Structures are given as structure tokens and as C-alpha cells.
Amino acid sequence: MALVLNEEQQMLRESASGFLDENAPVAALRALRDSENLQGYSAELWQQMAELGWAGIAIDEAYGGLGYGYTGLGVVLEEIGRRLTASPLQSSVLTSATLIQLAGNESQKQALLPAIASGQTLATLALQEGRVHRPTHISTTATAADNGYLLNGAKVMVLDAHVADTIIVVARTSGTTDDEEGISLFLVDSGAAGVKAEAVTMVDSHNAGHVSLTNVAVSEDQLLGELNNGYAALSKTLDIANIGLSAELFGLSTEAFERTMTYLRERKQFGEVIGSFQALQHRAAEMFAELELARSIVLKALHAIDSDSDDLPKLASACKAKLCEVAARVSNEGVQMHGGIGMTDEFEIGFFLKRARVLQHTFGDYHHHLDRFALLGGY
Amino acid sequence: MSDMEQFRQETRAWLEENCPAAMRTPVTTDADQFWGGRNPNPTHPDQVVWMERMAARGWTTPTWPAEYGGGGLDKEEAKILRQEMGRIGARRPLESFGIDMLGPALMKYGSEAQKQEHLPKIIKGEVRWCQGYSEPGAGSDLASLQTRADDQGDHYLVNGSKIWTSYADKADWIFCLVRTDNSGTKHEGISFLLFDMASPGVTTKPIKLISGSSPFCETFFDDVEVPKGNLMGELGKGWEIAKYLLTHEREMISGFGMMRAKKTLGETASENWGRAGERLDNAPLRHSIARFDLDTLAFACTMERVRDESNAGQGLGAASSIFKYYGTELNKRRNELLVSASGDVALEWDSEASRGGAISRDWLRSKGNSIEGGTSEVQLNIISKRVLGLPS
Ligand SMILES: Cc1cc2nc3c(=O)[nH]c(=O)nc-3n(C[C@H](O)[C@H](O)[C@H](O)COP(=O)(O)OP(=O)(O)OC[C@H]3O[C@@H](n4cnc5c(N)ncnc54)[C@H](O)[C@@H]3O)c2cc1C
Numbered sequence: 001m002a003l004v005l006n007e008e009q010q011m012l013r014e015s016a017s018g019f020l021d022e023n024a025p026v027a028a029l030r031a032l033r034d035s036e037n038l039q040g041y042s043a044e045l046w047q048q049m050a051e052l053g054w055a056g057i058a059i060d061e062a063y064g065g066l067g068y069g070y071t072g073l074g075v076v077l078e079e080i081g082r083r084l085t086a087s088p089l090q091s092s093v094l095t096s097a098t099l100i101q102l103a104g105n106e107s108q109k110q111a112l113l114p115a116i117a118s119g120q121t122l123a124t125l126a127l128q129e130g131r132v133h134r135p136t137h138i139s140t141t142a143t144a145a146d147n148g149y150l151l152n153g154a155k156v157m158v159l160d161a162h163v164a165d166t167i168i169v170v171a172r173t174s175g176t177t178d179d180e181e182g183i184s185l186f187l188v189d190s191g192a193a194g195v196k197a198e199a200v201t202m203v204d205s206h207n208a209g210h211v212s213l214t215n216v217a218v219s220e221d222q223l224l225g226e227l228n229n230g231y232a233a234l235s236k237t238l239d240i241a242n243i244g245l246s247a248e249l250f251g252l253s254t255e256a257f258e259r260t261m262t263y264l265r266e267r268k269q270f271g272e273v274i275g276s277f278q279a280l281q282h283r284a285a286e287m288f289a290e291l292e293l294a295r296s297i298v299l300k301a302l303h304a305i306d307s308d309s310d311d312l313p314k315l316a317s318a319c320k321a322k323l324c325e326v327a328a329r330v331s332n333e334g335v336q337m338h339g340g341i342g343m344t345d346e347f348e349i350g351f352f353l354k355r356a357r358v359l360q361h362t363f364g365d366y367h368h369h370l371d372r373f374a375l376l377g378g379y
Numbered sequence: 380m381s382d383m384e385q386f387r388q389e390t391r392a393w394l395e396e397n398c399p400a401a402m403r404t405p406v407t408t409d410a411d412q413f414w415g416g417r418n419p420n421p422t423h424p425d426q427v428v429w430m431e432r433m434a435a436r437g438w439t440t441p442t443w444p445a446e447y448g449g450g451g452l453d454k455e456e457a458k459i460l461r462q463e464m465g466r467i468g469a470r471r472p473l474e475s476f477g478i479d480m481l482g483p484a485l486m487k488y489g490s491e492a493q494k495q496e497h498l499p500k501i502i503k504g505e506v507r508w509c510q511g512y513s514e515p516g517a518g519s520d521l522a523s524l525q526t527r528a529d530d531q532g533d534h535y536l537v538n539g540s541k542i543w544t545s546y547a548d549k550a551d552w553i554f555c556l557v558r559t560d561n562s563g564t565k566h567e568g569i570s571f572l573l574f575d576m577a578s579p580g581v582t583t584k585p586i587k588l589i590s591g592s593s594p595f596c597e598t599f600f601d602d603v604e605v606p607k608g609n610l611m612g613e614l615g616k617g618w619e620i621a622k623y624l625l626t627h628e629r630e631m632i633s634g635f636g637m638m639r640a641k642k643t644l645g646e647t648a649s650e651n652w653g654r655a656g657e658r659l660d661n662a663p664l665r666h667s668i669a670r671f672d673l674d675t676l677a678f679a680c681t682m683e684r685v686r687d688e689s690n691a692g693q694g695l696g697a698a699s700s701i702f703k704y705y706g707t708e709l710n711k712r713r714n715e716l717l718v719s720a721s722g723d724v725a726l727e728w729d730s731e732a733s734r735g736g737a738i739s740r741d742w743l744r745s746k747g748n749s750i751e752g753g754t755s756e757v758q759l760n761i762i763s764k765r766v767l768g769l770p771s
Binding site for chain 1: 645672678758760768
């Protein structure tokens with residue numbers, strides 16, 4: 001597959017860009033943050049996004065999606081990253097629909113995917129338990145009970161926790177904490193008895209929260225994938241999700257960089273525009289180079305998903321690690337190069353810094369993924 | 380079967396049959412590279428065999444026009460040839476400044492007679508070229524060069540000196556920047572001359588590098604007579620050609636060192652530093668190596684993307700401006716890490732165990748990558764001004 005965007009994807013980028021400029025600029029995130037909206041996203045905007053087909057972009061046509069593949073979803077996420085748009089696209093579409101497509105049986109897919117693709121149902125993944133992402137570190141239990149299981153445990157960093165209809169709970173059905181084997185996945189109705197989902201206010205003003213499970217009864221039908229063998233599908237889903245988040249980080253970083261360059265060409269000190277100072281020029285040029293690398297590895301990784309490449313795990317970790325590094329650098333320099341105004345809440349560059357950090361940490365940060373990249377490389 | 384698939388199969392079969400086994404082993408030292416020329420000095424007889432077989436098909440220069448002896452391949456075919464050569468580990472048959480630097484400029488700015496004269500000899504590896512750009516007072520500020528060419532009616536008389544001229548002592552011809560007019564700005568009045576290094580009045584003096592070898596020279600011109608027909612492009616308009624050629628030189632330099640490694644750095648380091656379970660024992664070194672591998676992968680993807688975008692008719696994007704800077708900085712990192720990973724034996728200068736200090740010598744040579752062809756700082760200046768539009 002040639003490492004370029006095809007015409008369809010270029011058109012998608014243009015239409016996404018136009019739509020989001022009009023309906024979801026950074027100012028919309030600020031307004032959401034400062035409003036009394038408890039949902040954490042605009043339902044109206046989400047409905048429009050679903051009408052554009054974005055909620056089903058990577059879902060097979062057989063299940064009500066567009067079947068454009070993940071490169072298409074990546075293009076949309078990049079544009080979303082540029083505007084820091086808050087929506088359930090990452091939790092419900094990028095992550096949950098992917099996992100359901102990979103692990104679900106026919107009736108689960110029929111029941112959930114068309115509903116997700118139309119934007120009616122929101123699903124999310126409840127995975128993390130400790131302070132950092134460690135996908136095998138599962139001590140939430142699912143113990144056999146009559147006709148099913150009882151779930152007990154507590155989850156953190158659950159995207160859109162308090163607004164999700166379906167929560168995919170990662171639980172242990174055998175083995176001990178940190179084993180890959182013995183991990184099972186369950187489709188849990190957020191309204192079920194014993195489920196408590198709470199929003200947490202995050203630095204980036206996007207939705208994430210905690211989920212606690214106390215003797216939540218689930219039936220056999222709610223088991224997603226094979227008993228004890230949920231890890232493979234989970235791991236692949238995380239690879240795909242991390243690549244999607246990397247596309248978002250790329251958009252975010254590009255926008256922050258371009259805004260900074262605009263400022264460098266305008267702001268005057270010592271009688272000259274600050275962009276004429278070589279100390280800033282070289283840092284800017286280095287960031288430009290890093291962003292070009294970032295663009296390439298994101299596209300490579302998106303293609304790896306769509307071509308079902310064996311290199312997916314390694315490329316996913318490479319991609320996320322690189323984008324974490326680049327986003328951190330560009331968002332930090334963005335504030336620094338704006339001087340005092342960059343520190344103000346009134347100015348938007350700080351929003352990029354905040355969103356970058358949360359995205360970096362979601363499903364594993366630089367350190368997690370660089371370590372995994374090295375391990376997959378044999379050292 | 381598609382045309383491309385057929386081309387691939389034929390290429391594969393031809394390479395299988397014609398690439399000698401010795402030319403399928405990795406290039407580990409400079410001696411493994413073959414430069415051709417009047418006095419080729421091969422270190423292995425198959426170097427000549429391999430170069431001549433490839434040259435006969437024009438595949439020393441796969442995309443150059445067939446009318447001059449080039450391969451005449453389109454970009455897609457050239458990519459297939461590269462892939463198929465990579466598949467069997469075939470070495471590049473000919474190293475050549477004629478191919479990587481002069482050729483593209485000659486095709487764009489040379490007269491038909493100049494193309495007829497020089498391109499076939501470059502393709503067949505018969506003439507080895509060197510680059511006369513830098514002078515003692517003109518490095519990064521190349522346009523301040525002072526070597527003069529005075530019009531003597533039927534010829535130019537060249538006087539002055541160049542420095543850092545790579546392989547000047549081994550080269551047959553030089554492409555040389557000279558000043559033909561002093562009246563305008565420094566960028567005006569520069570001309571682009573081609574001449575034979577055997578011309579009377581040309582002398583070279585090798586300079587020893589920190590790596591111990593002497594690949595480059597001081598080059599002196601003392602009343603060298605150069606025929607008028609050897610002027611390439613217009614008189615006084617050589618700066619444009621010089622810059623065009625530099626873009627090709629930088630492309631070549633950015634790829635240095637990327638394919639020599641037999642083992643990954645992680646493997647080498649594991650052997651020398653040990654392992655703790657699945658991981659390399661020394662955590663900071665492991666981190667540095669992983670970062671290097673990550674950036675190398677992302678850089679390779681960028682080269683691939685830029686090539687694919689250009690093939691898809693999307694033009695040569697701004698990304699190509701980073702190649703020289705990024706590729707050379709990466710190669711320096713690789714060499715630093717290789718010294719760290721290899722154990723202290725790598726610091727022995729001429730022992731057998733260190734293969735004559737091979738790792739150290741490569742490491743020292745790599746320092747020049749971010750100087751030759753325009754320093755890293757100059758590259759960053761170019762990116763910030765031309766690509767990012769930041770003011771001077
Ligand atoms: C291995 C090797 C092979 C070479 N081969 C050839 C060859 O075949 N033919 C040939 O003509 N030349 C050749 N060169 C010469 C090379 O092109 C020059 O060395 C190079 O352009 C730098 O010039 P300089 O050495 O005069 O350094 P200077 O220009 O004096 O630079 C010194 C330092 O100042 C920095 N600097 C200079 N100007 C600026 C600026 N505007 N902003 C910020 N920093 C700046 C530089 O980056 C560098 O760090 C070779 C060099 C090497 C190392």
C-alpha cells in the first residue's frame with residue numbers, strides 16, 4: 001500500500017475540516033467546559049457527526065457502518081485533534097466497536113454495532129485499575145454464578161464512563177493479576193444493579209471517570225469472546241486505539257505548532273519579530289522535522305491496521321511512543337514560545353497542552369510504549 | 380500477470396543469475412565500496428564484474444534516460460529493482476559523485492554535447508568525479524568563494540584553491556565553482572566548470588582525518604587552462620546549478636550508514652552488557668537504543684512517504700527538506716550507540732579484535748556527516764526560512 005492518502009481519504013479530510021471549523025472549534029470546548037452541561041459533550045454535535053457517518057466509519061457495512069477502514073477514521077481523528085473536539089468517538093467507535101468487531105459473536109455484533117454506528121448507543125471500555133496503564137494488571141473478578149457471573153472490582157480512566165450505555169468490563173476469570181491468560185471480557189449494561197459510573201473532571205475537559213462493580217450479575221450471553229482468552233482481542237484493540245489516539249495527537253500537535261509559528265511571525269521584541277531569532281528558528285525547524293516523522297509513522301500504522309499486518313503491535317507502540325514524545329515537545333514549546341500570554345486561560349494554546357497530556361496517558365504513555373517497542377524488538 | 384509483476388519476476392531472475400555471491404554480503408568498510416574510474420583499484424574482482432553487468436543494463440543509474448545508457452525505468456520499476464536488490468542483499472554496484480551529484484545537474488543544465496560526453500562515462504563507471512565547492516574562506520558561506528576563472532579568449536585560466544575536496548587525489552574530473560565576475564553580489568558571477576584533474580596546474584594534497592584515513596584533499600589550481608566548452612550552464616549563473624546539485628548531494632548523505640548494520644544495536648548491546656530477563660540489562664542504554672530505533676523507523680517511513688507522494692503525483696513535499704539534517708544526526712547517534720554497545724574493545728585503534736578499530740573509525744567519520752554538504756545548523760536555517768517562512 002503506497003504511503004499516501006487516497007482521493008477518498010483526502011475528500012474526507014476536507015469535509016471533516018470544514019464541518020469541524022464550523023461546528024466544533026476550540027471555542028466550543030471552552031464553552032462546554034464553562035457551561036452547566038453534565039454530559040461532557042454536545043449531543044447535537046454528536047448527532048451531526050453520526051449523520052456524517054463518522055460513528056460507523058470503520059465498522060463493516062454489514063453492521064451498518066461505512067467500511068472506510070481505520071485510515072479513514074484516522075483522518076477524522078486528526079481533524080478532531082486540531083480542534084480538541086469532545087465527543088464519544090474515541091470511546092465508543094475507535095475502541096469499543098473495534099473490540100466488539102474483533103471478539104463478538106454474530107448476535108452481539110448485530111445487537112451493538114449498528115446502534116453504535118448510528119450514534120444511538122455509546123459503549124466504552126473499562127480496563128485500567130492501577131495508577132498507570134497496564135493491560136494485564138486485572139484484579140476485577142468475574143466468578144461463576146447461576147447462569148453466568150458476578151463481577152466485582154473498580155476501574156479508572158474509563159472514557160465517557162458516566163454517559164456510556166454499554167461498558168465492556170475487563171475481568172479475571174482465572175489466573176493471577178498480571179497473567180495474560182484468564183482475562184475475559186463482559187458486556188455490561190450501565191444501568192445494571194451494582195454498577196456505579198462517575199465522571200471525574202479531567203485537566204483536558206474531556207470525559208473520563210471511574211466505574212465500580214459490586215456483585216454485578218451478567219449472563220453467559222454477555223461474555224464477549226472466549227472465556228479466559230479475551231486478552232488477544234483486547235491487545236489488538238489497544239493497538240488500534242493507540243494508533244487512533246496517535247492520529248488525534250498528530251492533529252493536535254500540528255495545530256499547536258502552526259499557531260506557534262503564526263505567533264513567531266507576528267510578535268515583536270527588541271524591534272524585530274521574534275521569529276527572526278535563530279535560537280527560536282532552530283527549535284522550530286527541529287519540531288517541523290519531528291512532525292514530519294510523526295505524520296509518516298501515523299500513516300504507516302493506520303495502513304498496518306487496514307492491511308492486517310503482522311507488525312501491528314510493534315508499529316502501534318512505535319507510533320504511540322513517537323507521538324507522545326512529539327506532542328509533549330510541541331505543546332510545551334507552544335506555551336514557552338508564546339511567553340506570558342501562553343500561560344493564560346484566555347488564550348487557547350494551553351488547551352492543547354492539557355489535551356495532549358491526557359491523550360498521551362490514555363492506554364499507555366511514552367514510557368509504556370517505548371518499553372514495549374523494545375521488548376517486541378527483542379531487547 | 381500485470382506488467383509490474385512480470386518486471387519483478389524478470390528482475391528477480393536476472394539478479395539471481397548475475398549478482399555474484401560476494402556482492403551479496405553487507406558493506407562493512409569503505410573498502411567494500413567500488414568507485415570505478417580510470418584507476419579503479421577493486422578490492423575484490425567481483426566488484427568489477429558486478430558493476431559492468433549492471434552498467435550494461437543501465438542499472439547503475441536505473442531511472443536515467445536510455446539514450447545515454449541509463450536504465451530508462453519509471454519510478455515504479457525502479458522501486459521494484461530496489462526491493463529485489465534488497466531482497467538478496469545485493470550491494471550498490473557503483474558509488475559515484477557523478478551519479479549522486481553531477482548527473483542530475485548535468486541533465487538539467489548541461490548542453491547536449493556535454494551530456495553525450497559525460498553521462499555514458501558516469502553510467503559505465505569510467506570516470507570518477509570530485510566536487511570543488513568549499514574553500515578555506517568559503518564553507519557554510521559558500522557564495523563567498525574566490526577561486527577565479529579568467530577569460531583568455533579560447534579558454535579560461537583557473538587559479539585558486541579548494542579544500543575538503545573528497546577523493547580529489549583519486550578523481551579523474553572535477554565539477555568546480557569558480558568566480559568569473561566580481562562586480563555584483565556574491566551570488567552573482569559564480570560559474571560552473573567541468574575539467575580534467577590531469578590538466579597541468581592541478582595538484583592535490585591529502586588531509587588526514589580524525590578517523591585516520593585521508594579521503595579528502597586540499598586542491599590547488601595554478602594557471603589551469605580549461606576549454607570554453609567546459610562551462611556548464613550560463614556564464615555567471617552557476618549559483619543556481621550549485622544549489623540544485625546540493626539538493627541531490629544532501630539526499631545522498633542523508634541515507635549514509637542506514638544499511639550497514641548486520642545486527643541490531645539491541646542485540647550487540649545484549650551480548651556485551653548482558654540481559655536481565657527479557658530486557659537489556661542497562662536501562663539507560665536500552666532507552667537510548669529504543670529511541671534511536673524508533674526514530675530510525677519513523678525516518679524510514681518518512682522517506683517512503685515522500686517517495687510515494689511524489690510517485691502519486693502529489694509533488695515533493697516540504698518533508699524532503701529534513702532529510703539531510705535528520706538522517707545525518709541519526710547516523711551520528713547510531714555510531715555513538717554502537718561505541719557504547721560494543722564494549723571497550725571498540726576503542727582499540729588497530730587491534731585484530733577491533734578489526735582495526737573499525738567501529739571507532741566509522742564513529743569518527745560519522746561526525747563529518749552533519750558538516751559535509753551543508754552543516755546541520757545551515758539545514759535548520761534553510762527549513763526555518765524556506766519552509767516555515769520565518770524572517771531573517
Ligand atoms: C567529510 C567531509 C567531506 C567533504 N567533502 C567535500 C567535497 O567533496 N567538496 C567540497 O567542496 N566540500 C566538501 N566538504 C566541505 C563541507 O561542505 C564544509 O566543511 C561545510 O560546508 C562547512 O564549512 P566549514 O567547514 O567552512 O565550516 P564553517 O562554515 O566555518 O562552520 C563552522 C560552524 O559554524 C556554524 N555556522 C556557520 N554559519 C552558520 C549560520 N549562518 N548559522 C548557524 N551556524 C552557522 C556551522 O554550522 C559550524 O558548526 C566536506 C566536509 C567534510 C567534513
